[in-house]
Amino acid sequence: MQSHIQPVDLDRGGRLINHGPTVLVSARHDDVENVMSVAWCCGLDFDPPKLTVVLDKTAQTRTLVENSGRFVVQVPTIEQVGLTNKLGTMSLYDDRDKLVHSGASFFEMPGYEMPFLTGCSAWLACSLIPEPHMQEEYDLFVAEVTAAWADDRVFRNGRWHFETSDPKFRSIHHVAGGQFYAIGEARNAKDL
Amino acid sequence: MQSHIQPVDLDRGGRLINHGPTVLVSARHDDVENVMSVAWCCGLDFDPPKLTVVLDKTAQTRTLVENSGRFVVQVPTIEQVGLTNKLGTMSLYDDRDKLVHSGASFFEMPGYEMPFLTGCSAWLACSLIPEPHMQEEYDLFVAEVTAAWADDRVFRNGRWHFETSDPKFRSIHHVAGGQFYAIGEARNAKDL
Numbered sequence: 001m002q003s004h005i006q007p008v009d010l011d012r013g014g015r016l017i018n019h020g021p022t023v024l025v026s027a028r029h030d031d032v033e034n035v036m037s038v039a040w041c042c043g044l045d046f047d048p049p050k051l052t053v054v055l056d057k058t059a060q061t062r063t064l065v066e067n068s069g070r071f072v073v074q075v076p077t078i079e080q081v082g083l084t085n086k087l088g089t090m091s092l093y094d095d096r097d098k099l100v101h102s103g104a105s106f107f108e109m110p111g112y113e114m115p116f117l118t119g120c121s122a123w124l125a126c127s128l129i130p131e132p133h134m135q136e137e138y139d140l141f142v143a144e145v146t147a148a149w150a151d152d153r154v155f156r157n158g159r160w161h162f163e164t165s166d167p168k169f170r171s172i173h174h175v176a177g178g179q180f181y182a183i184g185e186a187r188n189a190k191d192l
Numbered sequence: 193m194q195s196h197i198q199p200v201d202l203d204r205g206g207r208l209i210n211h212g213p214t215v216l217v218s219a220r221h222d223d224v225e226n227v228m229s230v231a232w233c234c235g236l237d238f239d240p241p242k243l244t245v246v247l248d249k250t251a252q253t254r255t256l257v258e259n260s261g262r263f264v265v266q267v268p269t270i271e272q273v274g275l276t277n278k279l280g281t282m283s284l285y286d287d288r289d290k291l292v293h294s295g296a297s298f299f300e301m302p303g304y305e306m307p308f309l310t311g312c313s314a315w316l317a318c319s320l321i322p323e324p325h326m327q328e329e330y331d332l333f334v335a336e337v338t339a340a341w342a343d344d345r346v347f348r349n350g351r352w353h354f355e356t357s358d359p360k361f362r363s364i365h366h367v368a369g370g371q372f373y374a375i376g377e378a379r380n381a382k383d384l
Contacts, residue, residue, distance in 0.1 A: 019365035020212015042234035085381030184376025189277030
């Protein structure tokens, strides 16, 4: 699988999340690592790309982000719906073996001191831009994307190819309570 | 069409945008009204629901939002892909007849002094929460949702029904340069 992970030019990195998928946020600090599901992740700027994520105060991943100043945003596939749901409902505070019990596994990206989740379709390495008021008041975190990668079986030449790729790579979009939609058919406004 | 517009309970209002659709932001001030496409709109809190939108400094809609302190976030359908693309590429600053030329038409919601775009699947009336630093530095606007409505042919009983509704109601998710994806098949993590 990892042979399919290819770098994405930073000026195209925002396209990995522009269509609004539910994402997974992972971080590491002092040998503690964790990953959580985040429905509220959003683009903020183009080049260099910036993004926002909402991280609840009850989430241990938030503490890891605050302490390390960095995190990974990854885009899970429809094959990972069950995993994504577990990672959004279990807390490392309650279950020290959350990662084992949820089936999450990480890999290393040389030069990046962060845990990258296996089996996703895209990964964005993020550097926190501290905005203490927004973090405290709204749980909103701002970050700059410093590097990005994608699985070239579904994202290549700077764009998604969901419509011609194996359906197992489709991104998932959470509504509430474990109800997701996969991304669907392509439509180009220029063809109208 | 408007007979299908039903109020949505505020504690379910966030579900209208949780799945990450491209939205249209409309506002009115001093008899000037406008609407623009926004790919970067995101949930921020549940009850009362809050959201964020990114409004570029070149957009006249931004000025209307800043001056009136309120705006509507609406969810366009796949039938509105062409309209959505036009509303994201034309500026009222360049074309005073943008609304006529794009084919946008508004309706009134009694009690709400804002323009609501005809033909969408959901509407969220928003009240700006001023965060001057975020607005200036990141073009990021925070708002509280004060009321919400949806077309009951695709959203009812507090949830989307894309999978059993006419496909013309599917939400659209912009990637870049007029390339969109419609929302696709449903998948419930509880069924796995």
